[in-house]
Each structure stands twice: as C-alpha cells, then as structure tokens.
Amino acid sequence: MDLSGMKYQQIPPPAYLKNYVRYFYALETKDQKPSRYTFRTIADGGPGLLFQPHEHGTYSQSDKLLPELFLYGQSTTHVETCLNGTFTTIGILFYPHALKSVFGLDAHELTDLCLDLNAEAVRQGYRLSEQLAAAGTVEARVEVLSAYLFFLVRKNSILTDSKMEYAITQIVQSGGSLSLKALHKDLGLSERSVERKFKQYVGLSPKLFARICQFQSSLNQIRTLQHDKLSDIAYENEYADQSHLIRTFREFSGMSPNEYQKQFNTLAENLPIFSSEDPLVGFVLSYGLQRA
Secondary structure, three states: OEEOOEEEEEEOOOHHHOOOEEEEEEEEEOOOOOEEEEEEEOOOOOOEEEEOOOOOEEEEEOOEEOOOEEEEOOOOOOEEEEEEEOOEEEEEEEOOOHHHHOOOOOHHHHOOOEEEHHHHHHHOOOOHHHHHHHOOOHHHHHHHHHHHHHHHHHHHHHHOOHHHHHHHHHHHHOOOOOOHHHHHHHHOOOHHHHHHHHHHHOOOOHHHHHHHHHHHHHHHHHHOOOOOOHHHHHHHOOOOOHHHHHHHHHHHHOOOHHHHHHHHOOOOOOOOEEEEOOOOOOEOOOOOOOOO
C-alpha cells in the first residue's frame, strides 16, 4: 500500500503466533525527508509493539521521548503522539490477552502506558534493538521479533486462561453487546472473579472492554459505509440514541462520527490519524476490532 509519501505493509504472523498476534506491519517514509508528524491513536481493544530506530526518527508523547522499542497496553481514550524524522517503523498488533499470555504481565500495569521492551529483553539475554537495527529488511525484522515472541510464548504458555480467551472472543464477536451477567453464568464465575481476571488478562474491566468493542463495531460500519443514517448505527450497536453514539465516539477517538467519515474518504484503513507540518496529506489507520 502506498499512501501520500508513505509505504505501508501488513504482514500476517507465522502459524505458531496466530493465537497471539493479529498482524505485523511496517510503515516507511518513501522519500526519507525528515519532518514532524503528529497522529492520534484511538481506543482499539488491543496492546501493541513499536520499533522505530532513533537514528531515523523518534516518537514522543507530551514532549516525553519514547523508547526505541516499546510495548504498549490498552488505550482507554485517544492519545496524540509525535514523530520527528522519518518513519522506519515496524509494529505488532496483538490480541487482547497477549500481555499476560505472551509477556507474563498483568495487563492492567500497562493500561494507557508503555514499557521499554529492549531493557526487558536484555534481562532475558536478547539484545533485541540491536538485532532489529542490524536486520536489513522488513521480513528480517519480522523474523527477529517472531523468534523473540516464540521464546516468550513457550516460557509463559502456562499463563494462558481458556475461560478468559473465551470471554474475550464472545464480547468481541458480539460487538460489545453481550450480556455480562449471562457471561458470568456461562463461565461459572462470580462478577468479582471475572473483573479481577479481566484486569489481569486484558487490562480493562469487562464493561469498559465491551464499550470499546461496541465503539469499534460502529466505527467499522462508518468506515465501510454500512449505513444510511447515523441513527441506524446507534440502533444496530445498541446505543441508547444517536447522541450516546456521538459522545462515545468522541471519548474514544477524539472526533465525531461525521468528522471521522469526512476524513476517512481520503484516508487509509488501519492507521492512527496522521498529519504533517509539510504538505503531506494525512491518513488514518485504526486498529479496529471487527465482528467475526
């Protein structure tokens, strides 16, 4: 995919990671002209990873420099991030349970935060940033990351919780409309137990995770033009009314549905919102959970 001076690739995970990784992606600036870009990530229901060599460009939030290689947790709202330089980024979008089942972390510890992953990898005997920098192609970097993730999966596989994976799947597939009381009964667990486990495995309460899935379901309908009126989307996604949908959309994306739709006609699926201080046209790549 080639967009407004950007080259974007989406790469499926190897079979041994398909239960943990939705996809790898690479984003590069075609002309390698340094600039300053700002983009807005939105609440998408999943954690992720980014590697951006500092020799090419640096990410920052609120003027705080982010690590060269970082793991980030669930987002509960939209966040603006800047990149100074050129994009030479490779990233991973994980399934919601990956912080626990891959990295062995209690997911709530990274909600709305990020972790210097290279520092953690060095403690495990991997000089991950150095290996990624030395890898000459996107494919080679995917191989480096895949090998590291497979090491972690084998180490932490005992932490997989089938009931939580089932609960996550049910909520996502319902577009966030599943009755949580019915889910508690189905799991044979109390509300308190489900709340505790969800914070460990997802980083959010079941109710907030369901709200994000509901938002993503409505966002996907807007993105794919599967509606005649905004009120249809509100009704189909079980919002109380159109105003409720608009408030939720602003909470999680920082814009109204109409603002999103006007921009999306010239934008790309599956990226945050980018803008640049040079004439580069902006585009969107939102990591949306979709109905199965």
